Amino acid sequence: MKIMVAIKRVIDYAVKIRVKPDKSGVVTQNVKMSMNPFCEIALEEALRMRESGLASEVVAVTMGPSQCLDTLRTGLAMGADRGIHVDSTSALHPLHVAKILMNLVQIEKPSLIILGKQAIDDDCNQTGQMVAGLLNWPQGTFASKATPSKLKNQAFAPTMWWGFPKDKSNMSQIGKKEYTHGTMKSLIDVVLDKEKEEVTVDREVDDGIETVQLKLPAVITTDLRLNQPRYATLPNIMKAKSKPIKKFTPQELNVEIKSDLEIVEVTEPPKRKAGVMVSSVDDLIDKLKNEAKVI
Amino acid sequence: MVNRNCRATLRLLTLINRQGHPHPPLSSSPSGHISHSYLILPFSIAFVFLTVLCFYSGTGIDACWKQLQRNNVHGEHKIVSFFSPLASSLKTRQWGVKIQSRCYGSASVLVQRNPKFSKLNDEDVRYFEGILGAKNVIQDDEKLITANTDWMRKYKGSSKLLLQPRTTDQVSEILKYCNFRCLAVVPQGGNTGLVGGSVPVFDEVVVSLSAMSKIISFDKVSGILVCEAGCILENIISFLDSEGFIMPLDLGAKGSCQIGGNVSTNAGGLRLLRYGSLHGNVLGIEAVLADGTVLDMLKTLRKDNTGYDLKHLFIGSEGSLGIVTKVSILTPPKLSSVNVAFLACKDYSSCQKLLQEARRKLGEILSAFEFLDSNAMNLVLNHLEGARNPLPTSLHNFYVLIETTGSDESSDKQKLEAFLLGSMENELISDGALAQDINQASSFWLLREGIPEALMRAGAVYKYDLSIPVEKMYNLVEEMRSRLGNDANVVGYGHLGDGNLHLNVSTPQYDDKILSQIEPFVYEWTSKHHGSISAEHGLGLMKANKIFYSKSPETVKVMTSIKKLLDPNHILNPYKVLPCSSIS
Numbered sequence: 105m106k107i108m109v110a111i112k113r114v115i116d117y118a119v120k121i122r123v124k125p126d127k128s129g130v131v132t133q134n135v136k137m138s139m140n141p142f143c144e145i146a147l148e149e150a151l152r153m154r155e156s157g158l159a160s161e162v163v164a165v166t167m168g169p170s171q172c173l174d175t176l177r178t179g180l181a182m183g184a185d186r187g188i189h190v191d192s193t194s195a196l197h198p199l200h201v202a203k204i205l206m207n208l209v210q211i212e213k214p215s216l217i218i219l220g221k222q223a224i225d226d227d228c229n230q231t232g233q234m235v236a237g238l239l240n241w242p243q244g245t246f247a248s249k250a251t252p253s254k255l256k257n258q259a260f261a262p263t264m265w266w267g268f269p270k271d272k273s274n275m276s277q278i279g280k281k282e283y284t285h286g287t288m289k290s291l292i293d294v295v296l297d298k299e300k301e302e303v304t305v306d307r308e309v310d311d312g313i314e315t316v317q318l319k320l321p322a323v324i325t326t327d328l329r330l331n332q333p334r335y336a337t338l339p340n341i342m343k344a345k346s347k348p349i350k351k352f353t354p355q356e357l358n359v360e361i362k363s364d365l366e367i368v369e370v371t372e373p374p375k376r377k378a379g380v381m382v383s384s385v386d387d388l389i390d391k392l393k394n395e396a397k398v399i
Numbered sequence: 400m401v402n403r404n405c406r407a408t409l410r411l412l413t414l415i416n417r418q419g420h421p422h423p424p425l426s427s428s429p430s431g432h433i434s435h436s437y438l439i440l441p442f443s444i445a446f447v448f449l450t451v452l453c454f455y456s457g458t459g460i461d462a463c464w465k466q467l468q469r470n471n472v473h474g475e476h477k478i479v480s481f482f483s484p485l486a487s488s489l490k491t492r493q494w495g496v497k498i499q500s501r502c503y504g505s506a507s508v509l510v511q512r513n514p515k516f517s518k519l520n521d522e523d524v525r526y527f528e529g530i531l532g533a534k535n536v537i538q539d540d541e542k543l544i545t546a547n548t549d550w551m552r553k554y555k556g557s558s559k560l561l562l563q564p565r566t567t568d569q570v571s572e573i574l575k576y577c578n579f580r581c582l583a584v585v586p587q588g589g590n591t592g593l594v595g596g597s598v599p600v601f602d603e604v605v606v607s608l609s610a611m612s613k614i615i616s617f618d619k620v621s622g623i624l625v626c627e628a629g630c631i632l633e634n635i636i637s638f639l640d641s642e643g644f645i646m647p648l649d650l651g652a653k654g655s656c657q658i659g660g661n662v663s664t665n666a667g668g669l670r671l672l673r674y675g676s677l678h679g680n681v682l683g684i685e686a687v688l689a690d691g692t693v694l695d696m697l698k699t700l701r702k703d704n705t706g707y708d709l710k711h712l713f714i715g716s717e718g719s720l721g722i723v724t725k726v727s728i729l730t731p732p733k734l735s736s737v738n739v740a741f742l743a744c745k746d747y748s749s750c751q752k753l754l755q756e757a758r759r760k761l762g763e764i765l766s767a768f769e770f771l772d773s774n775a776m777n778l779v780l781n782h783l784e785g786a787r788n789p790l791p792t793s794l795h796n797f798y799v800l801i802e803t804t805g806s807d808e809s810s811d812k813q814k815l816e817a818f819l820l821g822s823m824e825n826e827l828i829s830d831g832a833l834a835q836d837i838n839q840a841s842s843f844w845l846l847r848e849g850i851p852e853a854l855m856r857a858g859a860v861y862k863y864d865l866s867i868p869v870e871k872m873y874n875l876v877e878e879m880r881s882r883l884g885n886d887a888n889v890v891g892y893g894h895l896g897d898g899n900l901h902l903n904v905s906t907p908q909y910d911d912k913i914l915s916q917i918e919p920f921v922y923e924w925t926s927k928h929h930g931s932i933s934a935e936h937g938l939g940l941m942k943a944n945k946i947f948y949s950k951s952p953e954t955v956k957v958m959t960s961i962k963k964l965l966d967p968n969h970i971l972n973p974y975k976v977l978p979c980s981s982i983s
Binding site: 116117118119120134135136137138139141144171174178181182332335336337338339341342 | 640641735736737741742787789790808809812816819820823828830831832833834835836837838839841
């Protein structure tokens with residue numbers, strides 16, 4: 105089974121963002137760029153599935169100018185088998201990305217697409233849902249950590265453990281019993297059933313956790329608590345150099361990059377005003393009533 | 400002997416106990432090794448008489464002589480309880496009398512409060528209130544405890560007064576008065592020093608520069624920053640970050656340490672390999688001498704060869720020649736491409752060869768080269784939350800952290816990858832991971848910067864900071880291990896690129912026996928290999944009498960004369976840096 109993972113090159117999460125003086129966007133010159141954290145989690149998930157034997161190949165896809173190749177190489181260094189680079193210098197909005205992915209799916213024919221739930225530069229949270237809609241595939245979004253759900257008729261494959269579980273209380277008793285030396289029961293809740301061609305996803309929603317069962321092929325978008333991505337180790341970096349990267353352009357994929365969105369202005373959020381010390385309770389009530397108008 | 404509350408009996412019992420206590424011979428102590436028991440009673444009575452005298456003159460017991468005790472239970476602050484023996488824990492061998500414990504030193508060094516220094520009185524406090532305003536003259540007990548105790552909670556002074564000047568003139572007035580009254584003074588910054596140099600030994604007045612924390616000016620073209628001495632390093636770093644520059648020094652204590660203290664102690668840190676020491680980066684300082692003279696050497700010039708460059712005397716003098724009030728420092732531009740790699744080596748010689756290769760292959764982009772051994776790694780992983788092993792698949796003996804900083808992301812990454820893969824092929828490194836984003840880089844740094852904190856959490860720690868020729872560095876760690884065996888966990892880590900080893904011995908509790916195994920062996924070993932007994936931590940109180948292990952007597956003589964010249968009354972940070980024998 106092939107898994108396709110889409111990864112995006114964004115401004116590094118830890119960088120302090122500054123708005124350009126002409127308010128047309130944010131400063132990206134000389135700023136550290138790296139892989140979107142949610143995409144890292146998505147790739148990590150795909151790699152774990154491959155390591156547990158449920159998938160045969162992981163293909164990493166990235167779209168953008170040639171600098172995106174750095175991000176793709178990181179993905180290959182983490183362990184993806186092949187890379188696809190869709191070269192485009194124009195701004196790509198979620199709908200374009202979704203259309204490109206749709207056409208790539210006709211070529212690559214994966215059974216599962218895993219994406220990050222959103223990119224940290226635009227926070228759109230649209231691509232995964234749009235891809236599922238265009239392909240008419242089921243989707244499990246905001247996949248997060250929870251107890252392994254269904255136990256009967258499930259192929260529970262042990263996976264390699266990377267990092268330490270943050271929340272031991274969520275471990276099910278079955279999971280603990282089946283620990284064996286070297287491999288441990290995974291805490292991820294995306295459970296793949298190869299025979300039945302289904303995937304069970306626990307979604308993190310506002311009211312709690314919602315479990316959905318999807319028939320493959322399907323789209324999953326990953327949330328923060330799904331896993332902790334691995335580091336790129338040197339042996340893998342070495343291997344990554346010889347992994348193939350296929351190049352496409354949007355035209356080859358019959359996708360027209362027509363921008364129907366125009367960014368009018370980008371401004372910083374208003375700076376938080378300093379607090380005011382009040383001298384008495386009466387003063388506080390007065391301020392709440394008259395200035396803040398909340399009582 | 401029955402009436403245990405009698406002071407004379409208390410003294411007597413103390414003396415007897417001390418005689419039986421496994422101390423090395425105490426030198427020149429009036430109530431030390433007494434062989435003639437019939438002398439005990441008159442001695443004790445005389446002593447009690449003296450202490451009573453001291454008490455009535457308003458100084459308290461800690462004004463009397465102190466002994467550097469070897470037994471110090473980690474973290475416990477013993478309050479002087481000479482007159483209220485029930486106040487302290489009674490199960491001690493010393494009959495409820497606990498002299499305020501100073502930290503262990505080596506052998507029997509007696510630090511006596513210099514009787515030349517005056518005692519603080521109300522008139523002095525009123526005078527200071529007149530200069531600074533009542534708000535900045537602090538006698539509040541809680542705040543005094545913080546000012547009196549160092550970061551490692553090993554050294555505790557008994558100062559009764561904390562002053563917080565806001566301008567250089569106020570500092571000058573304070574020192575002029577203290578010099579006139581012969582009041583000892585301890586300049587204090589962030590109080591993160593590790594050798595007891597930032598806290599009072601007895602009742603010195605603490606002059607804290609925390610209130611002087613303004614950034615005065617910053618020149619965006621040249622990168623020259625002028626700021627007051629009380630600016631916290633991390634705040635300066637964030638300020639420079641928004642301007643596109645960085646500080647040339649970076650240390651684990653950056654959240655609390657102040658630039659004045661950094662300059663006064665010539666702090667080293669993690670970036671010394673690339674940007675050099677503070678002697679090269681500080682362009683000027685403004686300092687106040689002991690008699691209140693303000694020396695304005697605050698130039699912002701890169702080159703100024705006019706006369707003797709006095710600022711270098713103050714950089715590294717640990718507050719004993721003058722109080723630094725303003726600093727002008729050259730800051731390098733912030734380069735966009737920072738890469739961090741965490742590597743594993745199987746033995747120390749590969750670490751060394753790796754360093755040589757890194758210098759050659761990475762050259763100008765190399766900005767940090769740190770190493771830690773497997774004991775250090777285990778400590779961090781066990782005691783620090785959020786620490787994650789990047790190379791979990793197998794245990795390695797040594798770990799090396801390499802950081803490169805350059806202006807071109809892709810070419811730097813290529814260079815680094817080529818170097819790492821080449822080293823892997825040559826079997827210099829057995830495994831490694833390269834950080835892909837800033838978060839991963841910070842988690843690698845946490846493994847190295849978190850070691851001191853992990854050591855503190857693990858129990859008692861004996862810290863040594865030594866400069867040793869790189870080839871021999873780890874031999875010391877191995878020798879310490881064989882000396883101490885299973886009694887202690889010997890941890891070695893440090894700035895391999897600068898030849899600086901941080902040797903730490905971690906034990907569950909402080910123990911005399913272990914200390915005697917460590918010191919003076921460590922100092923003698925270092926001295927034999929022509930190393931420095933204090934690479935970057937300074938001498939402070941801990942190593943005040945050890946300077947001869949690394950400096951010749953003639954050099955120390957010249958240092959003493961400079962001290963006499965700039966501070967004739969020795970009021971600045973007394974009992975520290977230079978040996979007591981050479982002063983007074």
